[in-house]
Amino acid sequence: MYHKLQKRPIETLEQLHHDLQLAIELEFSTLPVYLSALYSIREGTNQCAYTVIRSVVMEEMFHLTNAANLLIATGGSPAINNPEFLPTFPTKLPDGETWFEADLQPFSPAALRNFLKIEMPADLAKADDITIGEFYVGIEKGLETLHNRYGPALFPADCHDKQIAHKYYYGGGGEITPITDLDSANFALNAIVAQGEGVPEKHWNPTQPFPLGETTGIDSGDHQLFMQPRELSHYYRFNELLLGYRYVQGDTPDSGPTGPAIPIDYRQVYPVLKNPQPENYHAFGAIARLDTEFNLTLSLLLDQLHLAFNGQPDILVAAVGTMFGLKEKAQNMMRVPLPDGSGHHAAPTWRYIPIDKRPGAC
Amino acid sequence: MTHHHNDYDVVIVGAGIAGAIMAKQLGEQGKQVLILEAGTGTDGRFFDQGKEQGYESYMERFFTAMAKIPNAPYPNNPNAPQPLVTDIQKPPLDKPVSDHGYFVQYGPDPFASTYTRSEGGTTLHWLGTCLRMLPEDFELQSRFGRGRDWPISYQELQPWYEIAEQHIGVSANADVQNYHQIDNPSVQLPFEENYNYPMEQIPQSFLDQYLAKGLQGMQVNIDNQTYPIDVVATPQGRNGMPRGDYRPVGAVGNPDLGQRCAGNSNCVPICPIQAKYSALKTLEQAKQTGNVTIETQAVAYHLAVDDNTQNISKVHYKRYHSSDSAAFEDKAVTGKIVVLAAHAVENAKLLLASNVANSSDQVGRNLMDHPTMLTWGLMPCKIGAFRGPGSTSGIPSLRGGAFRADQAAFRIEIGNWGWSWPEGAPIATVPDLIDKHGLFGPALRHKIAEEYPRMFRFGFLVEQLPDPDNRVTIDDQYRDQLGNYRPVIHYKVTDYTRAGMAQAKEVSDAIFQRLGVEPFTQYKTSDPGYVQYQGKGYVYNGAGHLVGTHLMGKDPKDSVVNRDQRSWDHPNLYLVGCGNMPTIATSNPTLTMAALTFWAADNVLNALDQY
Numbered sequence: 001m002y003h004k005l006q007k008r009p010i011e012t013l014e015q016l017h018h019d020l021q022l023a024i025e026l027e028f029s030t031l032p033v034y035l036s037a038l039y040s041i042r043e044g045t046n047q048c049a050y051t052v053i054r055s056v057v058m059e060e061m062f063h064l065t066n067a068a069n070l071l072i073a074t075g076g077s078p079a080i081n082n083p084e085f086l087p088t089f090p091t092k093l094p095d096g097e098t099w100f101e102a103d104l105q106p107f108s109p110a111a112l113r114n115f116l117k118i119e120m121p122a123d124l125a126k127a128d129d130i131t132i133g134e135f136y137v138g139i140e141k142g143l144e145t146l147h148n149r150y151g152p153a154l155f156p157a158d159c160h161d162k163q164i165a166h167k168y169y170y171g172g173g174g175e176i177t178p179i180t181d182l183d184s185a186n187f188a189l190n191a192i193v194a195q196g197e198g199v200p201e202k203h204w205n206p207t208q209p210f211p212l213g214e215t216t217g218i219d220s221g222d223h224q225l226f227m228q229p230r231e232l233s234h235y236y237r238f239n240e241l242l243l244g245y246r247y248v249q250g251d252t253p254d255s256g257p258t259g260p261a262i263p264i265d266y267r268q269v270y271p272v273l274k275n276p277q278p279e280n281y282h283a284f285g286a287i288a289r290l291d292t293e294f295n296l297t298l299s300l301l302l303d304q305l306h307l308a309f310n311g312q313p314d315i316l317v318a319a320v321g322t323m324f325g326l327k328e329k330a331q332n333m334m335r336v337p338l339p340d341g342s343g344h345h346a347a348p349t350w351r352y353i354p355i356d357k358r359p360g361a362c
Numbered sequence: 363m364t365h366h367h368n369d370y371d372v373v374i375v376g377a378g379i380a381g382a383i384m385a386k387q388l389g390e391q392g393k394q395v396l397i398l399e400a401g402t403g404t405d406g407r408f409f410d411q412g413k414e415q416g417y418e419s420y421m422e423r424f425f426t427a428m429a430k431i432p433n434a435p436y437p438n439n440p441n442a443p444q445p446l447v448t449d450i451q452k453p454p455l456d457k458p459v460s461d462h463g464y465f466v467q468y469g470p471d472p473f474a475s476t477y478t479r480s481e482g483g484t485t486l487h488w489l490g491t492c493l494r495m496l497p498e499d500f501e502l503q504s505r506f507g508r509g510r511d512w513p514i515s516y517q518e519l520q521p522w523y524e525i526a527e528q529h530i531g532v533s534a535n536a537d538v539q540n541y542h543q544i545d546n547p548s549v550q551l552p553f554e555e556n557y558n559y560p561m562e563q564i565p566q567s568f569l570d571q572y573l574a575k576g577l578q579g580m581q582v583n584i585d586n587q588t589y590p591i592d593v594v595a596t597p598q599g600r601n602g603m604p605r606g607d608y609r610p611v612g613a614v615g616n617p618d619l620g621q622r623c624a625g626n627s628n629c630v631p632i633c634p635i636q637a638k639y640s641a642l643k644t645l646e647q648a649k650q651t652g653n654v655t656i657e658t659q660a661v662a663y664h665l666a667v668d669d670n671t672q673n674i675s676k677v678h679y680k681r682y683h684s685s686d687s688a689a690f691e692d693k694a695v696t697g698k699i700v701v702l703a704a705h706a707v708e709n710a711k712l713l714l715a716s717n718v719a720n721s722s723d724q725v726g727r728n729l730m731d732h733p734t735m736l737t738w739g740l741m742p743c744k745i746g747a748f749r750g751p752g753s754t755s756g757i758p759s760l761r762g763g764a765f766r767a768d769q770a771a772f773r774i775e776i777g778n779w780g781w782s783w784p785e786g787a788p789i790a791t792v793p794d795l796i797d798k799h800g801l802f803g804p805a806l807r808h809k810i811a812e813e814y815p816r817m818f819r820f821g822f823l824v825e826q827l828p829d830p831d832n833r834v835t836i837d838d839q840y841r842d843q844l845g846n847y848r849p850v851i852h853y854k855v856t857d858y859t860r861a862g863m864a865q866a867k868e869v870s871d872a873i874f875q876r877l878g879v880e881p882f883t884q885y886k887t888s889d890p891g892y893v894q895y896q897g898k899g900y901v902y903n904g905a906g907h908l909v910g911t912h913l914m915g916k917d918p919k920d921s922v923v924n925r926d927q928r929s930w931d932h933p934n935l936y937l938v939g940c941g942n943m944p945t946i947a948t949s950n951p952t953l954t955m956a957a958l959t960f961w962a963a964d965n966v967l968n969a970l971d972q973y
Contacts, residue, residue, distance in 0.1 A: 047409050047418070165607070166604070320622065321625065
């Protein structure tokens with residue numbers, strides 16, 4: 001129901017809620033992409049790459065929570081546990097980025113190039129290509145329009161306590177701040193854009209050197225927003241992995257990273273299927289069962305997130321355990337070579353199973 | 363940031379929690395501090411890229427260790443050896459056990475506790491339990507005619523408890539931890555009005571909730587008085603959900619990690635994400651002040667005394683270059699004030715080796731632990747064993763009461779990890795199912811799936827009284843490879859404590875019966891900790907709570923330090939750590955030790971003003 005971005009300025013509350021629901025789907029749709037690569041890394045190897053991808057995943061969940069809180073704060077209800085919530089991979093991202101598709105694939109240079117497209121800053125993208133950051137700018141403008149019309153009533157007081165509080169979420173992502181007015185709403189949106197694309201800067205010159213200055217446009221923004229250690233935005237963190245070197249002071253986006261080498265060993269990766277489909281496992285009952293187990297855990301997670309974002313935030317405590325279960329089940333699959341001689345290993349298909357289709361349902 | 367003088371405001375021996383707190387407090391006030399640490403360190407690194415340092419190397423060592431004992435992740439280091447639970451044997455009647463491990467044990471009972479000699483100290487493998495002591499625990503002698511009184515009261519320590527809880531980042535709810543819901547006034551704790559812990563309590567396990575429900579309204583009778591049995595969440599030094607503006611400290615060397623406890627189920631011996639507090643976090647904060655230097659691989663072995671002032675004039679130490687070789691440099695350093703924070707046993711050893719601070723003849727004496735008796739069985743239904751932190755609740759309602767005149771009090775710990783402690787499950791018990799019971803295939807899977815989730819155990823942390831004959835001494839015959847003394851230990855478990863164990867077993871039997879738990883507890887005469895009381899046998903384990911070797915008191919004739927935790931004999935010598943505690947009572951001692959150390963740091967700062 002929320003599949004495509006409608007290309008129009010946001011003029012009504014309904015349109016705002018539509019786009020915020022889309023934002024939640026957008027943030028979640030990056031997770032199967034990143035987690036497929038992350039979990040394909042053999043345990044204990046490629047620690048640097050593992051940490052970088054994991055930190056981005058944490059921040060995507062943080063973005064999802066910010067978008068959901070804004071939806072809740074303006075009187076909406078996130079819809080998370082339904083088959084339409086998750087795209088089928090390969091997929092175009094739900095915010096209307098038509099110029100590439102996101103793939104599920106093992107950790108590899110190809111995966112990193114795919115990540116770079118997802119996190120492309122508007123300043124680097126071609127003029128016609130919409131980016132995630134630009135999508136959020138549209139939401140910011142819509143908020144302003146509606147705030148001019150409704151004033152503070154845009155953020156009803158009885159919606160403050162239904163939001164997800166910081167106490168449920170910290171470490172590695174950012175700080176959830178309650179949304180009660182236009183300023184706090186813009187802060188939450190800005191945090192998403194700043195971490196993903198980098199702090200937007202009108203007169204940014206991509207030949208301008210580091211150090212990760214406040215105005216170079218490639219700083220993640222965590223430093224200013226949350227008093228956290230300064231770090232690069234997602235795009236440049238992934239670019240470091242792709243090129244195998246760190247950015248250091250004096251580097252520019254054009255020069256690329258010239259700092260210390262990052263040890264990466266692509267042989268220490270399970271060669272999992274790219275964009276696996278349920279049909280790939282029809283001939284292999286045991287693997288199909290592992291995939292179903294994974295999808296049942298994923299479905300439980302989406303159910304829990306749905307309840308948490310709809311008035312029962314305490315369920316997030318249990319959802320954390322489910323997230324660990326998801327990792328365990330994904331890794332269980334990825335250790336298994338397909339018995340077809342292809343050399344590929346199994347990988348989860350990331351499908352939501354509705355309650356009435358689950359084993360044991362009547 | 364590293365100052366290399368030979369002359370510091372304060373020299374601290376030991377980089378565990380007490381040394382770390384002391385260093386942080388002093389460093390923040392601009393004092394120049396040197397910490398000498400006998401063990402190796404991680405240099406604040408999480409990853410080590412294949413090197414032998416860094417927290418990840420501890421994780422790797424743990425994963426590959428055959429015996430997952432508390433010290434398994436932490437390297438064996440013959441230059442700073444540490445005791446291991448696998449070394450413990452029942453001492454023979456005629457000769458000491460001198461050839462097993464680090465301790466030399468004369469018995470008659472084995473001392474079963476261990477500690478970690480490494481940067482971060484024993485907080486690297488503690489469970490994280492952060493209980494306060496009860497008001498009556500400070501007045502055991504005047505209230506019950508047993509043990510000793512402290513030179514300070516609960517009320518005086520109370521504000522320091524709050525500081526320690528904020529610093530460690532304890533997860534708990536004050537309205538639960540004041541025990542006002544327990545119908546036993548002896549255990550109720552006065553909290554400061556409006557005080558609450560920095561983080562909300564860690565969720566209680568399914569087992570905790572099952573027990574709480576099943577034991578509702580249960581009472582036991584001791585000396586014609588009834589006492590309630592109440593299940594209460596335990597305060598923990600691990601990250602939960604922060605209250606208000608409180609923000610927990612992330613993992614040292616990897617701020618992306620270290621968030622909320624994720625129930626990795628191996629916090630003893632090592633928390634993979636550092637969600638559990640360890641002294642490494644405080645050491646990092648101490649270093650950030652720019653005034654604190656940590657020298658690892660530096661074993662203090664002698665304190666020199668100025669004959670005129672009786673001040674400690676120099677700390678002599680052996681700086682070894684690697685744990686592979688006994689080669690070392692002999693060095694010495696001076697501090698206006700010297701603080702020993704090297705652990706109850708190591709502090710005593712160093713004092714005895716230097717012949718200082720011992721005019722009372724109490725150094726090394728009054729060694730205490732919580733002899734910990736286990737009971738275990740199978741629950742009638744699956745209670746989700748082997749999940750979450752090691753323990754999330756306990757039964758604290760017998761921590762105090764009139765019965766302490768005759769027998770030890772005890773705290774009951776509810777274990778979340780099935781029979782891991784008494785039987786080594788699941789790692790050690792699965793091979794038994796295969797080899798001894800001939801199970802394989804579906805039958806093996808069925809047995810594991812049916813029984814393991816029902817595995818249940820209690821731990822009874824039984825009180826021990828200060829006894830001058832329970833002691834750490836040194837003996838020229840027993841030295842380590844650097845030529846430093848090994849601890850020689852005399853230890854016994856008296857009838858007061860054994861009576862507490864017998865009482866605990868009775869309570870356990872009553873609870874098992876009420877809940878329909880099928881008992882599997884077995885106390886074998888061959889167990890090192892086997893003891894008898896009134897014709898019945900019990901087994902105790904070590905709790906790792908080493909207390910009392912340089913206790914504080916009101917009188918220089920029968921105590922080692924005064925209430926300021928300063929040596930009675932040497933004006934510039936302070937002792938910190940659990941060795942200062944005159945009694946052990948029933949709470950795990952780390953929180954109390956941390957509170958005392960914040961107080962001691964204040965006293966050291968005041969003393970430095972006079973230099």
